[in-house]
Amino acid sequence: MLERFTVPEEDQVIVQEERVRFATESVFRKMGLSDQDAAQAADVLVLSDLRGHESHGVSNMLRRYVQDYGTGWLNPKPKIKTIRQSAVTATWDGDGGIGLQTGPRAMELAMEKALRYGIGSVAVRNTRHIGMVGYYPLMAAERDMVGVCMASAGGRHMVPTFGAQPRFGTHPIAWSAPARRMPPFLLDMATTQVAGNKLDLTRRIGSQIAPGWITKPDGTPVVEPVDPPEDGDYFMLPFGGTRESGGHKGYGVAMIVDIMSGVLSGNGPGYVANHRYSQFVMAFNIEAFMDTDEFKNEMDGLLQTLADTPPAPGHDRVLYAGLWEAEEMERRRANGIPYHREVVDWFNGINAELDLGFELP
Amino acid sequence: MLERFTVPEEDQVIVQEERVRFATESVFRKMGLSDQDAAQAADVLVLSDLRGHESHGVSNMLRRYVQDYGTGWLNPKPKIKTIRQSAVTATWDGDGGIGLQTGPRAMELAMEKALRYGIGSVAVRNTRHIGMVGYYPLMAAERDMVGVCMASAGGRHMVPTFGAQPRFGTHPIAWSAPARRMPPFLLDMATTQVAGNKLDLTRRIGSQIAPGWITKPDGTPVVEPVDPPEDGDYFMLPFGGTRESGGHKGYGVAMIVDIMSGVLSGNGPGYVANHRYSQFVMAFNIEAFMDTDEFKNEMDGLLQTLADTPPAPGHDRVLYAGLWEAEEMERRRANGIPYHREVVDWFNGINAELDLGFELP
Numbered sequence: 001m002l003e004r005f006t007v008p009e010e011d012q013v014i015v016q017e018e019r020v021r022f023a024t025e026s027v028f029r030k031m032g033l034s035d036q037d038a039a040q041a042a043d044v045l046v047l048s049d050l051r052g053h054e055s056h057g058v059s060n061m062l063r064r065y066v067q068d069y070g071t072g073w074l075n076p077k078p079k080i081k082t083i084r085q086s087a088v089t090a091t092w093d094g095d096g097g098i099g100l101q102t103g104p105r106a107m108e109l110a111m112e113k114a115l116r117y118g119i120g121s122v123a124v125r126n127t128r129h130i131g132m133v134g135y136y137p138l139m140a141a142e143r144d145m146v147g148v149c150m151a152s153a154g155g156r157h158m159v160p161t162f163g164a165q166p167r168f169g170t171h172p173i174a175w176s177a178p179a180r181r182m183p184p185f186l187l188d189m190a191t192t193q194v195a196g197n198k199l200d201l202t203r204r205i206g207s208q209i210a211p212g213w214i215t216k217p218d219g220t221p222v223v224e225p226v227d228p229p230e231d232g233d234y235f236m237l238p239f240g241g242t243r244e245s246g247g248h249k250g251y252g253v254a255m256i257v258d259i260m261s262g263v264l265s266g267n268g269p270g271y272v273a274n275h276r277y278s279q280f281v282m283a284f285n286i287e288a289f290m291d292t293d294e295f296k297n298e299m300d301g302l303l304q305t306l307a308d309t310p311p312a313p314g315h316d317r318v319l320y321a322g323l324w325e326a327e328e329m330e331r332r333r334a335n336g337i338p339y340h341r342e343v344v345d346w347f348n349g350i351n352a353e354l355d356l357g358f359e360l361p
Numbered sequence: 362m363l364e365r366f367t368v369p370e371e372d373q374v375i376v377q378e379e380r381v382r383f384a385t386e387s388v389f390r391k392m393g394l395s396d397q398d399a400a401q402a403a404d405v406l407v408l409s410d411l412r413g414h415e416s417h418g419v420s421n422m423l424r425r426y427v428q429d430y431g432t433g434w435l436n437p438k439p440k441i442k443t444i445r446q447s448a449v450t451a452t453w454d455g456d457g458g459i460g461l462q463t464g465p466r467a468m469e470l471a472m473e474k475a476l477r478y479g480i481g482s483v484a485v486r487n488t489r490h491i492g493m494v495g496y497y498p499l500m501a502a503e504r505d506m507v508g509v510c511m512a513s514a515g516g517r518h519m520v521p522t523f524g525a526q527p528r529f530g531t532h533p534i535a536w537s538a539p540a541r542r543m544p545p546f547l548l549d550m551a552t553t554q555v556a557g558n559k560l561d562l563t564r565r566i567g568s569q570i571a572p573g574w575i576t577k578p579d580g581t582p583v584v585e586p587v588d589p590p591e592d593g594d595y596f597m598l599p600f601g602g603t604r605e606s607g608g609h610k611g612y613g614v615a616m617i618v619d620i621m622s623g624v625l626s627g628n629g630p631g632y633v634a635n636h637r638y639s640q641f642v643m644a645f646n647i648e649a650f651m652d653t654d655e656f657k658n659e660m661d662g663l664l665q666t667l668a669d670t671p672p673a674p675g676h677d678r679v680l681y682a683g684l685w686e687a688e689e690m691e692r693r694r695a696n697g698i699p700y701h702r703e704v705v706d707w708f709n710g711i712n713a714e715l716d717l718g719f720e721l722p
Contacts, residue, residue, distance in 0.1 A: 058478055086649040088449050118447035119480050123650050145622070147395035160667050166668060175613075177620045185620065187613035193606070207510060209495040219673025220616045228363045239607035244571045245554070246600035252536075252548035252682045253614070257508070259538045259546065260662065269663045281655045288447040289484050302619065302630045306528060312580025315523040321613045 006053070008205060013344045013360040014336040021046045024058055025348050026356040031069040031216075033101065037314065039046030041100035049337045053188075053329040054259030055198045056132040059343045066272050066350065073275075074128055080105065083125070083215040084268065088117045091265060092124045093227070094279075099130025100153075103279055105145070107136045110283040110320045118288035123265035124279040131154075134188030136281050137176030141184040144292050146284040147176045152262030155271025158236045161248040163220030166235045169270045171193055171257040178286075178324070179299035183326030191254035192236040203228045205338065208211055334359075367568060368415070370645050371400045375697040375706045378647035382407045384708050387717040392430040393437030394462065409493040410698045413689040414549075416559045417493040426459065426490070427711065434636075435459050435489055441466065444486070444627065452626060453485045453715050455640075460491025460512070463469030465642055468497045468508070469634040471644040473505055478650035484621070485640040486628035490514075502545040505653050508537045513623030516632025522609040525580030527596045530631045531556055532618040537683070539647075540660035543668075544687030548626040553597040553616035562710045564589045565701065566591055566651030573602030581626045697722075 021042055030040035062301040062315035068074040078097025082090060090109055094102045113120025130136075132151045140147025154169030171189040177185045201207055214234040215221050216264040221242050222234070222336045238250030262269045262281040267278035286292045309318040347360045382403055384426040389399035410418035429435040449468055455463045461719025491497075492512045501508025515530030526627040529549040538546045547673025563570055569586045575595040578581050582697045583595070584602050599611030622640040623630045626633035650669060670679040708721045 044721070083648060086646075089479040089645075089649040093648050110410065116476065119482060121480060121645075122623075136704050146625070153607070154408040156656060158668055159673070160679050160681070162672050163679045164673045167670060174476050175617045177386050177624075185616060187610075187617060189610050191614060196571070212606045219671075220675075221673075239610045240601045241606045245573045245602045245606050246611060248682070249550050250550075250601045250610070252550060255682065256536045256544060256548060259424075259660070261664065263538075263656060263659045264507070264645070264647065264650045266655070268659060269666075272662075284450075285447075287394075287627065288446060288450040289625045290454050296626070298624045298629060299620070302624065303632075305630075305632065309521055309526050309528060310580075311523040312520070312576070312582075312698040313579075314527045318524045321609070321616065 004215040007207070007340045008150060009173070011205075011340050011342075012338040012359050013341045014338055015344065016331060016334045016336045017050060019314065019358070019360060020049065020058060020337060020347075023356070023358045023360055024062060026358055027062060027066065027350060030354050030356060031066065031074075033229045034077070038361050039099060044100040044104075044131040044135045047138075050332045051132075051325040052332070053132050053133075053325070055195050055201050058347075059339060060200055061129065063346055068128070071266060082274070088113050088119050088121060090122045092122060092283075093123045093271055094127030096126060098126045098255055098278055099124075099277065102127050102138065102147070103130045103136055103281065106279065107139045107281045108148070110147060110281050111140060111143055112223040114285040114288075118285050119282065120247045121282040122238070123261065123278070124281075125265040125267035127277050128275075129277065130279055133172040133174040134176065134186050134189065137148065137188075138184065139284045139309065141178040141186070142174040143219050143258050144180075144286060144296070145176055146286060148175075148280075148282040149174045150257040150261045150280045152223055152267065152270040152273065152278045154274050154277070155269065156274070157180045158238055158254060159215055161238065161243055162219070167271050168192075168238075168258060170236070170253045171251065171254040171270065173257050176297055177299060179303050180293075181298040182226075182303040183322055185299070185303065185320060186322035191237070191239055191250055191257060193234075193241060193250075199228050212245065212247075213237060234269060243341060255307060330345075365674075367566070368699055368701045370699050372703075373699040374702045376692060376700055376705065377697045378407060378411060380719070380721060381410065381419060381698060381700075384712070384717070384719045384721055385423060387719055388423060388427065388711060391715050391717060392427065392435075393640050395438070397641075398462040401465055402459060405461040405465075405492040405496045405620075408496060408499075410700075411690045411693045412493075412495075412686040412694070414493050414495075414686070415590055416556050416562050420700060421561055422492065423488070426705055429489070441465060449474045449480050449482060449507075451483045453483060455485045457487060457489060459489045460485075460638065460640055460710070463488050463641065464491045464497050464510070465500065467640065468500045468642045469646065471642050472501060472504055472506060475644040475646040477648075480643065482643040483640075484626035486626040487561050488638050488640050489541065490638060491640055492570075492675075494533040495537065495547050498535045498549075499545065499547060501644045502537040502539040502547070505539055505647060505657070507539075507647060508535075509641075509643040510535045511618040511622045511641045513619045513628065513631040513634065513639045515635050515638070517635070519599055519615060520576055520580055522599065522612045523580070528632050529615045529619060531597070532615040532631065534614060534618050537658055538660060540664050540688065541654075541657040542661050543664040544683055546660070546664060546681060547683035547686065549682070550600070552600055552611055552618060554600050554602060554611075555597075555634040560589050565703075573606065573608075574598060597655030
């Protein structure tokens, strides 16, 4: 995680995993989710915080979800409808439930199909925010499968390369593969330069955003460091940034996400569907292609080789996607999760208001 | 295509599609390929030239293939062996045949499985150069499917982010989806900033390479425009370039390619397999997820909306991946393909040497 995203030490309050998990479950239950769904939804948020993805953890998301249950935008007891199904595919209507309860079920079905036939895939229309997209592929990696998740998430943030109007959300994609000894590979990324939530986080902790992350309102890339502008005063660039540094490739990956998640689910592209999100998950049963143990040994070799790569001058080490996050998870499981005191205050405030029976830290 | 990659007008010789196709087929036949395989392999190269991807067309590739048939590195009559197979997956050993003849067969099998079960996927170990990776997904788009291709291509070019030694080749990935009226979406990209062949092309036409494309031999990114260095004096950066502009995301996508193509096929990661390439293809039958006509209509809407996006100051228009290439293909089908005269000379030289019965232009 870049320095600019860490909570300044003087604002940190350390909370143990179990305590924030209990508090988060309590909030979801109060919103009307079943015990099982509340535990599932809390797990997505807490795993995000444990892995150092505060941007997608309780800090930014939970208060927004509470608002959205309040207005009725989120359906706490969705009835998932199967629109179409084949041996290895399914298309679902998520009935307006939060992705944190629907997404895990979709991945369960994909894995069931993969176990039986080799690959399984589920496209979900009419779902809502799914939290950290990496959660779903990790479910597959834990069962010795390769996992994929994509989410077409609105259309008001990212411009296409050379464009002056936004056509995409942050359109995240995640891909995971298991190893034996080494922490699993998990790429979990927005196809914008940074996740939208990370701009909020930057604002909260008072740091700057880097060149090539955003555009002016006329689509011109901002190529010097600036304070985070207010909503509506900027658009986001695809990852890569400018055309010369590969922004058109980030744009292309955003298109893949919009097609597999938005179009293929029947939800429509992000700019049409807006906050009515879609999700695409897929699982590959490794055993269908090759011996699973051999695969995991090869992965160990690949991941170890990457971690052992001599670093360029000025750098301590070489990482692979998922390595730092797994190390951070160990640290945070042992020592607790550092939250901004404002987040802890919010939890204690909602506890006081709704009488949920917890107190943080 | 960036200006820097076009052949200067004074060096251009225009050749009609049919003539270069006949010449290329003749060369492949002389190398020992069956008539059918020679036509197939030529089609991959010529389509690349028609779509404006000279870097992967006859100019750079054919002379290299001829050398490799000469040394026995390429097997003109490979016997493909099925290592493992499930309802929707297969793992093949390509027996050292060129990917231009094996890859299309792999995609045919993937499409057959997708038609029957919803998705199909084939991983090929022990194959060779596959040409333009976009060729294979386009086969799927032509049959109303979504197509994917990835190729783990060696390990001596691209450093991982912050690394001082290369661990990847250019590891290309391509993804295509059909529309009705609009040219299909086709993302076809190296996961390096540029395809390796494009550096050769830059050298041939005497232009410079841009900031953030390569590193010095110690892994330090080169952040100013430079003349293309000699082989061995540089490594390539993942697309995105530096960490701040998303290079770690390009690195992550290269990992996906290495895992799906290299590891899952049993070929091993690129840095182990080196020039013994691997390939991963996948097809999604749209009808398994939703009505195909509805999908294609939605794609038209998405692609048209992107093409109609108002451009930022200083730009003429907004493109999507595959649009310019489809337009260029129409132009080149009508007007012929502009080759560097050196390439035409090579063709006429090999014709004289091997008595192949053609003369270009």
